Amino acid sequence: MDLHGAFHVYDTTLRDGAQQEGLNLSVADKLSIAKQLDGLGVGYIEGGWPGANPKDTEFFRRAGQELDLRHAKLAAFGATRRAGVRAADDPMIAALRDSGASVVTLVAKSHDRHVELALRTTLEENLAMVRDTVTHLRAEGQTVFLDAEHFFDGYRENRAYALEVLRTAAEAGAEVVALCDTNGGMLPDWVSDVVLDVIETTGARVGIHAHNDSGCAVANSLAAVAAGATHVQGCINGYGERTGNADLVTVVANLELKLDRTVLPQGLLREATRIAHAVAEVTNVPPASRQPYVGTSAFAHKAGLHASAIKVDPNLYQHLDPLVVGNDMRLLVSDMAGRASIELKGKELGYDLSDDRELVTRVTARVKEMEQNGHTFEAADASFELLLAEEVEGARPSYFDVESWRVITETRPDGEAISEATVKLRAEDVRYVVTGEGNGPVNALDAALREAIGQAFPEVAKFELIDYKVRILDQGHGTDAITRVLIETTDGESSWVTVGVGANVIEASWGALVDGLTFGLRRQHR
Amino acid sequence: MDLHGAFHVYDTTLRDGAQQEGLNLSVADKLSIAKQLDGLGVGYIEGGWPGANPKDTEFFRRAGQELDLRHAKLAAFGATRRAGVRAADDPMIAALRDSGASVVTLVAKSHDRHVELALRTTLEENLAMVRDTVTHLRAEGQTVFLDAEHFFDGYRENRAYALEVLRTAAEAGAEVVALCDTNGGMLPDWVSDVVLDVIETTGARVGIHAHNDSGCAVANSLAAVAAGATHVQGCINGYGERTGNADLVTVVANLELKLDRTVLPQGLLREATRIAHAVAEVTNVPPASRQPYVGTSAFAHKAGLHASAIKVDPNLYQHLDPLVVGNDMRLLVSDMAGRASIELKGKELGYDLSDDRELVTRVTARVKEMEQNGHTFEAADASFELLLAEEVEGARPSYFDVESWRVITETRPDGEAISEATVKLRAEDVRYVVTGEGNGPVNALDAALREAIGQAFPEVAKFELIDYKVRILDQGHGTDAITRVLIETTDGESSWVTVGVGANVIEASWGALVDGLTFGLRRQHR
Numbered sequence A, B: 001m002d003l004h005g006a007f008h009v010y011d012t013t014l015r016d017g018a019q020q021e022g023l024n025l026s027v028a029d030k031l032s033i034a035k036q037l038d039g040l041g042v043g044y045i046e047g048g049w050p051g052a053n054p055k056d057t058e059f060f061r062r063a064g065q066e067l068d069l070r071h072a073k074l075a076a077f078g079a080t081r082r083a084g085v086r087a088a089d090d091p092m093i094a095a096l097r098d099s100g101a102s103v104v105t106l107v108a109k110s111h112d113r114h115v116e117l118a119l120r121t122t123l124e125e126n127l128a129m130v131r132d133t134v135t136h137l138r139a140e141g142q143t144v145f146l147d148a149e150h151f152f153d154g155y156r157e158n159r160a161y162a163l164e165v166l167r168t169a170a171e172a173g174a175e176v177v178a179l180c181d182t183n184g185g186m187l188p189d190w191v192s193d194v195v196l197d198v199i200e201t202t203g204a205r206v207g208i209h210a211h212n213d214s215g216c217a218v219a220n221s222l223a224a225v226a227a228g229a230t231h232v233q234g235c236i237n238g239y240g241e242r243t244g245n246a247d248l249v250t251v252v253a254n255l256e257l258k259l260d261r262t263v264l265p266q267g268l269l270r271e272a273t274r275i276a277h278a279v280a281e282v283t284n285v286p287p288a289s290r291q292p293y294v295g296t297s298a299f300a301h302k303a304g305l306h307a308s309a310i311k312v313d314p315n316l317y318q319h320l321d322p323l324v325v326g327n328d329m330r331l332l333v334s335d336m337a338g339r340a341s342i343e344l345k346g347k348e349l350g351y352d353l354s355d356d357r358e359l360v361t362r363v364t365a366r367v368k369e370m371e372q373n374g375h376t377f378e379a380a381d382a383s384f385e386l387l388l389a390e391e392v393e394g395a396r397p398s399y400f401d402v403e404s405w406r407v408i409t410e411t412r413p414d415g416e417a418i419s420e421a422t423v424k425l426r427a428e429d430v431r432y433v434v435t436g437e438g439n440g441p442v443n444a445l446d447a448a449l450r451e452a453i454g455q456a457f458p459e460v461a462k463f464e465l466i467d468y469k470v471r472i473l474d475q476g477h478g479t480d481a482i483t484r485v486l487i488e489t490t491d492g493e494s495s496w497v498t499v500g501v502g503a504n505v506i507e508a509s510w511g512a513l514v515d516g517l518t519f520g521l522r523r524q525h526r
Helices: A027-040 A054-066 A091-098 A112-119 A123-139 A151-157 A159-172 A188-202 A217-226 A248-257 A269-283 A304-312 A339-348 A357-372 A381-393 A441-454 A458-462 A505-525 B027-040 B054-066 B091-098 B112-119 B123-139 B151-157 B159-172 B188-202 B217-226 B248-257 B269-283 B304-312 B339-348 B357-372 B381-393 B441-454 B458-462 B505-525
Strands: A008-011 A044-048 A073-079 A103-109 A143-149 A176-180 A206-209 A231-234 A401-411 A417-427 A430-438 A464-473 A482-490 A495-502 B008-011 B044-048 B073-079 B103-109 B143-149 B176-180 B206-209 B231-234 B401-411 B417-427 B430-438 B464-473 B482-490 B495-502
Touching: A008 A248, A027 A044, A027 A054, A027 A269, A044 A054, A054 A073, A073 A091, A091 A103, A091 A123, A103 A112, A103 A123, A103 A159, A112 A123, A112 A151, A112 B304, A123 A143, A123 A159, A143 A151, A143 A159, A151 A159, A151 A176, A151 A188, A159 A176, A159 A188, A176 A188, A176 A231, A188 A206, A188 A217, A188 B217, A206 A217, A217 A231, A217 A248, A217 B188, A217 B217, A231 A248, A248 A269, A304 B112, A339 A357, A357 A381, A381 A495, A381 A505, A401 A441, A401 A505, A401 B505, A417 A441, A417 B505, A430 A441, A441 A458, A441 A464, A441 A505, A441 B505, A458 A505, A464 A505, A482 A505, A495 A505, A505 B401, A505 B417, A505 B441, B008 B248, B027 B044, B027 B054, B027 B269, B044 B054, B054 B073, B073 B091, B091 B103, B091 B123, B103 B112, B103 B123, B103 B159, B112 B123, B112 B151, B123 B143, B123 B159, B143 B151, B143 B159, B151 B159, B151 B176, B151 B188, B159 B176, B159 B188, B176 B188, B176 B231, B188 B206, B188 B217, B206 B217, B217 B231, B217 B248, B231 B248, B248 B269, B339 B357, B357 B381, B381 B495, B381 B505, B401 B441, B401 B505, B417 B441, B430 B441, B441 B458, B441 B464, B441 B505, B458 B505, B464 B505, B482 B505, B495 B505
Parallel strands: A008 A044, A008 A231, A044 A073, A073 A103, A103 A143, A143 A176, A176 A206, A206 A231, B008 B044, B008 B231, B044 B073, B073 B103, B103 B143, B143 B176, B176 B206, B206 B231
Antiparallel strands: A401 A417, A401 B401, A417 A430, A464 A482, A482 A495, B401 B417, B417 B430, B464 B482, B482 B495
């Protein structure tokens, strides 16, 4: 009896995903992420472990008041009752009940060794813990799912017991028994065999919870579905402990786009890229550029040959149209780029270069030379556009002349440190000497630069530095390292990326800052 | 007739891997990576496309003189002859022959649409291009492999033609026909069916070249092997265009450790973690911490419950022993950590805390509080150890007292920028005022600090700052952002990581620098 669709897409980003190294979510973060996940149309959002984790108790409390979910139901995760205690008397079980969640997902040991060594109880008592807790919650009108922890390893060591745990839960009223590959060591064919056996032997509704320790979390999830599972658990961006949980978007995109399964509400898969990146902003874990479907590199083409073919038909080098997941095709300009890439990139930026072969040759040569010296245009479209403008118009766009700059960071008597930059420049025939302050040298330089230029060009007040990346490039023994800086600037409506290169990191940052402002001004003045 | 083992592990990091966005390899880089790959025991290293890519021509030239490979054979990648030209007359084919590589891997179109739209020739001529080029190279005594580009898509649209391409190559003497999922859209069951059909219909020796656009590159590779393929192509660290190629280490580890296939020389899989990270150093692409088998997080445990179980038996939460791939188990200290994690971490660092419950409680509370304020101990073992030492010994280890510091970066008249730091401190009752220079503010502060302390403690001359990470932490609306800095210091033998937090990035860096030196000195003086 499924209360929520023929197929369950069950997100555990806020619970299992949060166990990823480096991930640290506040209650506010969790509420924000929950809203995003709902926008994707997942069926369930596992919000955490109320009772055991105070942050999660708070999440469910606030969720009840603040979250207006259109698609997803909230699930509360927790353990079966403690050994030797009645479910009705266990405060942890009460916390699950009182969380207000639509579903309680109980994790139970299904591996005999874990029952004995980790729980330190008997195999019989563990079954009773499952039976009693499910029965109790069902009697309270609660929908219950079971997470059979370490199921595949447990099945391998003691198949009968593992199946008995599932049967016990199902008979007590658990709607789904999710088979968890907790240690992540399964391979797809093995998952397939186990799921087929489970369905045949128990007749229960089966779910899959895969981890990526063998690099097969997505494939394991698909194999389970092919074998009859109708409930898939995973995390957005593949977050999770160790190597992560199955990437829920990858699984769902494969099911919808390649296996003709409708698992999300109509039209929402198109939001996947936006949502995956929005969640990454909240978690502050930089998104993996090579992530399938939603990664910034997922549809980025570098090889010159690929670009030539794409000129003819984008589908020659893409497995599907990136728009269906809300992503974009990108052509990368690099020393691998040929004339075709430069032409296509120029076209993307609004320049028709098809008639000027000599110009394209010049630009291609300059790109290769600058890349040799540490620049990268792959991620810095605005710097590439300034280079193009320079070649097309005969001179690099420029709105101000810099005389000098200096930035000091020092400890004050009260112990705090402050950064202070002084910039001297000429703009529109007026000389400016401006001092700006910031929480770091680059921040202070940016403040001083924008204040100086802002007196001639007030529009720069809207500009804001929103991202800053540094990389030290090792040029080889005996030579000094070069630093490359990428800066992303926004004017509130769109954003652009510029690159700066130099022996000194502040110098490189300065170069990227100047280009960033120049590009922004050029846009305003065209 | 296989010349090189019953199973081919074929690495294309230097060719297909190099097409990854952000990856830019010099010839020196490629030679260095080739040595590392050889250390892993791969059977083949595809070095590049000599003739088409001048860097690659140079690579093969130098490889002949400088590389002393113990396990791998070099393969040169290239295309079949141009339409309408004889193979013997095609300078690109000559370049492949003259590269000195043991194997030539020819890429041929096996998808009819690509023959027509990208190559712009006839299906018959394409077959002739395959036949002639393979025949020519075989007549010159060259071993030839065929990369059937876009094979699976081609097979889907025109099975007969795709198979004909393979047959043509095999009959002309190609030892292996590698089926390439160039656009990466395949799923494991589909790969399985196709490989079975290919082997049954053509009897050729089949290889697999998978990409990760569906998140199934590893699974697709395993499916092909299960169906009879005996040649697997991939890249270390899963490098490659768009979402990357199949991660060769993941595939090989799964084959050896889970599927009982011996595909590497004895004992070399144990080098996998070291080698994967060494290659990442050369490519300058930060390794993915969650990478299966070799990632720094692959065996890192955060959840308090997991730590409690691991106290009993590490195998309760790991799918295999990390040592077999050269990796380590790590316990993470974070606000998810319970007393068990702190105890285990302390033990890992040489402190037996099992008898002092009150101490463990104090440390656990301090960790949670500091993490609330922006610290992270997950990645900063040395800072955690200093905290522990402070609680155990009653005072934080300290070797110097800082009065003040200041750092200036400015443009010189010649246009170059230079960073200069002045540090005032007391050490061993002597007051020091030292100025240091560097290629950035933190570098200059580090130089000044180490020179000042070095007069009292000469051993700091060995210390070197080798890694530096910054993250801006958004605490929420209306409050100022906090910056967190992680610094890695080495003394030439081992390295340690410290964390610093502050409103100003230089201030946060200073904190991490001071801790880094303090930790290093403590080690020397214990």
